[in-house]
Amino acid sequence: MVLEQLAVNGIIAGSEYALLAIGLTLIYGILRLIHFAHGEVAMVGAYSAFVVSVVFGLPLIAGFFVAIAAGALLGIAVNRIAFRPVRKQHILIGLITAIAVSILLQNAIALFFGNDIKTYNLGAVEKGIEVFGFIITKTQIVIVFTAVALMLLTWAFIKKTKIGQQVRAVADNRELAESIGIDSEKVIACTFAFGSALAAAGGVLIAAETNLAPMMGLMPNIKAFAAIIVGGIGSIPGAIFGSYFIGLAENIGIWFLPSGYKDAIAFFILVIFLLFMPTGIFGKKKEGIEQ
Amino acid sequence: MIAIELKGISKKFGGVTALDNVSFKLEKGKTLGLVGGNGSGKTTLLNSITKMVAPDRGEVYFKGKRIDKLPAYRIARLGIGRIFQTGGVFKNMTVLENLLVASDGKRENEAERILKEVALLEKKGKKAATLSGGQQRLLEFGRVMVRNDELILLDEPFAGVSAENSRKIESVIKKLQEEGKTIILIEHDSARIKRLCNQIIELEKGSIIRRE
Amino acid sequence: MIEAYILHLLIFICIYAILSMSLNLITGYAGMLNLGHAAFFGIGAYASVLIVMAGFPFWLGFIAAGAIAAFFGLLLSVPALRLRGDFLAIATLAFGEIIRSILVNWTEFTRGPLGIPGIPKPEIFGIAFDSLWMYFILAFIIAAVAYFVLRHLLNSNFGIALKAIRENESVAASLGKNVNLLKMQAFVVGAFFAGLAGSLFAHYITFIDPGTFVLGETILMLLMVALGGMGSLEGSILGAIILILLPEPLRFIGLPSAVVGPLRQIIYAAILIVLVIKKPRGLLGTQWFGGIVSDSN
Numbered sequence: 001m002v003l004e005q006l007a008v009n010g011i012i013a014g015s016e017y018a019l020l021a022i023g024l025t026l027i028y029g030i031l032r033l034i035h036f037a038h039g040e041v042a043m044v045g046a047y048s049a050f051v052v053s054v055v056f057g058l059p060l061i062a063g064f065f066v067a068i069a070a071g072a073l074l075g076i077a078v079n080r081i082a083f084r085p086v087r088k089q090h091i092l093i094g095l096i097t098a099i100a101v102s103i104l105l106q107n108a109i110a111l112f113f114g115n116d117i118k119t120y121n122l123g124a125v126e127k128g129i130e131v132f133g134f135i136i137t138k139t140q141i142v143i144v145f146t147a148v149a150l151m152l153l154t155w156a157f158i159k160k161t162k163i164g165q166q167v168r169a170v171a172d173n174r175e176l177a178e179s180i181g182i183d184s185e186k187v188i189a190c191t192f193a194f195g196s197a198l199a200a201a202g203g204v205l206i207a208a209e210t211n212l213a214p215m216m217g218l219m220p221n222i223k224a225f226a227a228i229i230v231g232g233i234g235s236i237p238g239a240i241f242g243s244y245f246i247g248l249a250e251n252i253g254i255w256f257l258p259s260g261y262k263d264a265i266a267f268f269i270l271v272i273f274l275l276f277m278p279t280g281i282f283g284k285k286k287e288g289i290e291q
Numbered sequence: 292m293i294a295i296e297l298k299g300i301s302k303k304f305g306g307v308t309a310l311d312n313v314s315f316k317l318e319k320g321k322t323l324g325l326v327g328g329n330g331s332g333k334t335t336l337l338n339s340i341t342k343m344v345a346p347d348r349g350e351v352y353f354k355g356k357r358i359d360k361l362p363a364y365r366i367a368r369l370g371i372g373r374i375f376q377t378g379g380v381f382k383n384m385t386v387l388e389n390l391l392v393a394s395d396g397k398r399e400n401e402a403e404r405i406l407k408e409v410a411l412l413e414k415k416g417k418k419a420a421t422l423s424g425g426q427q428r429l430l431e432f433g434r435v436m437v438r439n440d441e442l443i444l445l446d447e448p449f450a451g452v453s454a455e456n457s458r459k460i461e462s463v464i465k466k467l468q469e470e471g472k473t474i475i476l477i478e479h480d481s482a483r484i485k486r487l488c489n490q491i492i493e494l495e496k497g498s499i500i501r502r503e
Numbered sequence: 504m505i506e507a508y509i510l511h512l513l514i515f516i517c518i519y520a521i522l523s524m525s526l527n528l529i530t531g532y533a534g535m536l537n538l539g540h541a542a543f544f545g546i547g548a549y550a551s552v553l554i555v556m557a558g559f560p561f562w563l564g565f566i567a568a569g570a571i572a573a574f575f576g577l578l579l580s581v582p583a584l585r586l587r588g589d590f591l592a593i594a595t596l597a598f599g600e601i602i603r604s605i606l607v608n609w610t611e612f613t614r615g616p617l618g619i620p621g622i623p624k625p626e627i628f629g630i631a632f633d634s635l636w637m638y639f640i641l642a643f644i645i646a647a648v649a650y651f652v653l654r655h656l657l658n659s660n661f662g663i664a665l666k667a668i669r670e671n672e673s674v675a676a677s678l679g680k681n682v683n684l685l686k687m688q689a690f691v692v693g694a695f696f697a698g699l700a701g702s703l704f705a706h707y708i709t710f711i712d713p714g715t716f717v718l719g720e721t722i723l724m725l726l727m728v729a730l731g732g733m734g735s736l737e738g739s740i741l742g743a744i745i746l747i748l749l750p751e752p753l754r755f756i757g758l759p760s761a762v763v764g765p766l767r768q769i770i771y772a773a774i775l776i777v778l779v780i781k782k783p784r785g786l787l788g789t790q791w792f793g794g795i796v797s798d799s800n
Contacts, residue, residue, distance in 0.1 A: 034589050085780045092536045095589050096729070097779050099538075099722060103772040107765035114761065218718075222600070225593060260615075264604035267597035274594050275582055343673055367679035375677075381670040384663070391660070392667045393678045434678065 006251045008134045012209065014247025015147035019202030020224035021231075021239035022154050023075075023195020029171040029234035030191050032091055036098035037078060038199055039221025040105035045071040045200020046207035046216065047109055053120055060120055064204050071200020075192035084185075102218070110214040118212040143205045150198055151240055158236065163190050171234065219263060223250075226270035232280030241281065245269075293355065294319040294473035295442055300339050300349035302332075302497075309335040310346070311497040317490065319354075319441075322464075322474040324488035326481075332497040333477045334376060337444045340475075341373055342366050353442065372440030374431040376447050376477075382420035386411055386430060389419050393434040402437060408466075409433040410459060425456025432463045443467060445476045449483065461487070510635040516747050517642035518704050521649045523727035523739035525696035528653060530725070531733035532662065533689035534669030535583055536592040539599035540724055543572040543694040545606060545716025547701025549613060552622050552711060561625035565702045572698025573691045575602075580690035584683045599718060606713035618712025625706045642703055649696050653736055656692065665689060666734065719768070726775050732784055746771070 020042055027035045048070040049063030082097040128135035158164040169177040170187045178184050206220060224239075227246045231238025246266050253265040273280065295317045302310040310332045317323050325333050338344040340351055342363040351359040358366050373379075381389055390402040406412040409429040414422060419430060428448050435443050445464070449457050464487060467474065478484050484491060493501035522544060529537045547568035554564035582594040606613050613619070624633040625641065632641045656662060667675040668682050676682050705711045727746050731738025750767040758766070 032589075034593060082776060091588050092592065093779055095536065095592055096725070097776055100772040100775040100779070103719070103722060103768050104776070107768040107772070110765040111762065111769070115765075222596070226597075258608055260608035261604060264601050264608075267600045267604070270597045271582065271594055271601075274590055274597075275585055278586070278590070341677055343677070362681075363673070363676035364679050364681045367677050373677055375674065378671060379674055381667050381674070383670060384666050388663050388666065392663045392675070392680070394660075438678065 003252065003255055005134060006255055007248060008136060010248035010251035011244065012136075012140050012143055012247070013251060014244035015144045016202055016206050016209070017220060017224045017227050017247055018240045018243035019147055019150060019198050019205065020220055021227040021243045022151070022236055023199045024221070024224050025228040025231075025234055025236060025239040026167065026171075026191050026195045028228065030167065030174075030188055031083070031087075031094070033083065033094045034098065034225065035195075036095060036221070037082075037102035037105060038195070038224070039217030039219075040102045041071055041074050041078070041196045041217070042199040042203030042206065042220065043109065043212075043214065043217035044074055044105060044203070046203035046212050047113060048200070049204045049207070050113075050118060050120065050212055054118070060122070060204075060208070063120075064201065067200045067204045068197045071203070072193040072197040074200075075194075075196025076189050078196075079189060079192040106214045106218075113212075113214070115214060120208055120212075122208065139208050143209055146201070146205060150201055154194075154198065154236060157194060163187065167191050222270075223247075223263075223266045226266045226273070228280075229270055229273045229278070230280055232282035235280075235282045238280055238282035292319045293317070294321075294353070295340065295475075296352040297336075297340070298350040298352070300336070300346045300351070302335055302339060302344060302346045308497045310339065313349070313494075313497070313499055315492060315499070315502070317473060317475070319473050320468075320471045321489045322468060322476060322487055324484040324491040325475060325477045325494065326479070326484060326491060327494035330496075331494040333494055334446055335497075336494070337373060337446055337475065337477070340366075340444060341371060370439070370441040371444070372435040372438050372442070373444035374428065374435065374446060374448050376450065379431045380419040380422070380427045382418065384419060385416055386419055386422070387415040389430055390433055390437050394437045405433045405436050408436065409463060423453070423456070425452035425460070428452060428460060429456065429463070432460065435467075440472070442473045442475075445474060445478075447477050447479070449478065449480065507635055510639050512747060512751070514635070514639050514642045514707055516744050517639070517646040518700050518707070519724070519727060519743040519747055520646050520740045521696055521700040521703070522724045523731070523743045524649060524653055524736050525693040525700070526721075526724045527728045527731075527733065527736060527739045528657075528665075528696075529689050529693040531728055531735070531739075532657065532665045532669065533686055535595075535686065535689070536588070537579075537595045537690075537693070538592050538718065538721055538725075539579060539595035539597075539602070540693075540697055541716045541718065541720035542599040542602035543576060543697035544701045544704070544720065545602060545711075545713070546575055547572045547698025548705035548711050548716070549606065549619075549701075550698065551702035552619055552705045553612065555623060555625075555706070556619070560627075561623075561706070562627050565625070565699065568702035569695040569698040572701065573695035576690040576692075576694025577687065579694070580687040583686050583690060596718065599716075599721065603713050603717060606716070613713070616712060616714070618710055618714075620710045622705055622709040622711065624709070638707055642707070645699060645703060649699070650736065650740070653692075653696070657736065661685070661688070669734075722775075723771065726771055729775060729778055 020038060024035055024038050027033060045067035049060060049067040052058050052063035052066045053060045078101055082101045083094055086093045086097055122139065128137050158168065166182050166187045167190065169182055170184050174184050203217060206216065223246050224243065227242030228239045230245050231242030246269065249269055250262050250265040254262050293316050298314050300310050300313045313336060325336065327333055335344060339346045342361065346359065350357055353369055353371065358369065381392065386406065387402060390405060394402060403412060403415065406415055409432055411426060411430060411433065419427060422430060448460055452460065476487060491503040492499055526537060526540045529535055550571040551564035551568035554567050555561055579595060579598050583591055586594055607615050624631065632638050664675065664680050664685055667680060668685055672682050723746065727742035728739055730745060731742030750770065753763045753766060
């Protein structure tokens with residue numbers, strides 16, 4: 001029974017990671033850039049919702065939508081300020097600026113809100129309800145359903161919209177896409193906006209389940225990265241699969257290991273996949289890997 | 292003595308055949324001209340010898356010893372040097388460093404003597420990026436000379452090079468020939484091929500279609 | 504008082520100069536972005552402390568700190584042989600986090616997040632390095648030795664070969680360079696010196712905990728390397744001096760420590776971004792990662 005409960009926790013964690021992983025894999029697909037500050041975009045999203053719901057006293061759902069808008073704008077700004085100027089340079093330069101942006105955002109938030117832990121004041125500690133024999137809180141149910149709804153939205157965006165089509169075209173071959181008249185910089189900006197909005201939504205969900213802190217985005221983002229490596233980099237279904245894989249592995253893993261090693265499990269999986277299965281489970285292309 | 296021998300080398304990239312069952316022998320001290328259109332497999336052939344790509348099938352022998360299972364750096368250490376079509380110099384390193392990196396422990400004055408031979412001595416402290424295309428090619432020749440390679444693979448050494456530097460490169464090649472080096476030369480100019488080569492192989496779509 | 508403060512800063516500069524020089528060997532010279540360097544620093548610190556506190560002499564703990572860190576450098580060089588660029592960077596980051604996780608959780612050995620207090624000051628063959636002056640002399644000598652050893656290595660064929668593989672691996676291989684072996688050596692030597700710095704740090708501060716050896720620390724070292732210039736040892740020393748001294752004025756303008764901490768990090772991050780965009784060669788260095796190339800070729 002405990003094991004099944006751990007699996008339920010894994011699915012909740014996986015839903016949260018997936019919202020970060022989708023943006024991460026889209027941005028990697030289009031720019032070959034590991035957006036290291038993506039977790040901080042989620043964190044800023046969570047704090048935007050905090051301002052709306054706790055400081056101004058509006059319902060959290062309003063905060064959620066503000067967070068999505070704030071995330072999209074932040075995504076565009078980060079791209080414009082930190083990534084576009086180094087676009088033509090070595091990929092590692094982009095990774096370094098991403099890390100710098102990550103530190104900048106963490107500490108800017110720490111400066112304004114302090115380093116202490118905050119919550120959305122969702123009332124007294126929720127009592128879990130029993131669904132098919134598992135203990136799960138209402139917040140957690142909302143998290144899973146919201147995440148799944150956003151995944152379906154992503155699918156519609158990528159497959160059904162014109163801009164989604166252009167995103168796929170630029171990811172496939174940027175020069176070719178430009179030669180048929182696609183404005184690749186615009187497409188890149190849209191990708192950042194869309195992926196960052198999802199990350200911000202994920203940030204709100206993570207904060208609703210646990211709490212807010214300036215460092216809250218770092219670990220989920222690295223786990224989202226592990227997820228996209230597991231699923232095959234550049235693939236959205238792969239990112240979602242990988243997220244649930246990592247969520248389940250780290251939660252079920254602590255059945256066997258001290259719970260302090262929860263984070264290390266994800267890192268271990270990351271290294272193993274990088275070394276032995278770098279194309280992931282669904283990936284086709286060998287990106288950044290020696291042949 | 293046979294310097295280099297290829298037996299049935301084949302290589303596909305995805306579904307595209309780059310080399311199809313290519314075999315030839317080249318005697319020590321001879322120069323082989325490799326001709327053919329773009330995409331005919333010439334560069335892939337050189338890459339298969341130095342293991343920059345691993346052939347799918349076939350065997351490569353250097354002085355009678357099979358080498359196609361060795362890693363690239365071990366093949367290079369046997370005395371096989373090459374000059375690349377593009378990007379063969381370390382642009383952010385100095386001209387002198389570009390030679391020293393090839394020489395494992397040789398003295399600077401040895402490197403300077405060779406820089407003089409390829410007419411680059413006055414550039415020795417300059418970054419290789421500041422050299423013209425032809426000078427970069429000459430620097431690569433200098434590296435081959437420092438290493439004293441026995442088999443030298445030249446991938447279009449005259450492409451995009453001024454007339455003056457082309458003359459210098461040609462005289463360097465002739466000097467290498469006089470020293471008894473074995474050379475494989477990819478080149479489009481048929482007059483130059485006639486001047487420099489003892490044998491000619493023409494490739495088309497990865498197959499040998501003509502031998503002279 | 505002033506003297507003590509200045510000596511304290513000088514000791515830190517020596518320790519961080521060793522760290523930034525050793526990271527420069529791996530990242531600046533060999534071109535492999537290592538986001539796990541703080542782990543080598545931490546491994547050295549813990550190794551030295553545990554050995555010395557088990558009753559062995561300082562010099563043994565000090566050497567072991569380097570040797571054990573070097574062993575982990577050898578381990579980390581395995582991914583370095585298989586992965587390129589950003590994937591390697593993430594693998595080194597994961598390595599750093601795994602090491603931190605072990606330091607936190609292996610409580611029988613490390614006391615976990617409580618850390619290890621009461622670390623003795625070093626004593627080498629009867630000479631006690633327990634005053635600030637003595638410790639500064641020790642740190643300075645070790646930093647100077649590290650500099651001369653690395654300088655000598657980098658001036659040799661080894662250094663030129665490292666530069667060559669940073670520029671273009673396949674051309675380097677075509678000249679007979681064993682690219683894998685060179686990368687391994689860079690990692691091992693870099694980790695060795697970071698381990699020595701860890702020992703020097705632990706016995707100076709006399710308290711260590713896993714929270715010291717985190718990604719933020721690696722970023723600080725990376726910033727020192729970037730500021731001074733990739734591929735310049737002297738630049739790394741300069742970078743360490745500037746970045747240790749730079750945040751100090753913040754202390755004197757009476758800001759609360761809850762502000763100084765984040766502000767310092769913001770300054771570091773902002774410098775890094777401006778540097779990368781406006782002055783990618785740093786103060787004394789060469790082009791990063793073999794210059795402007797769009798992919799790993």
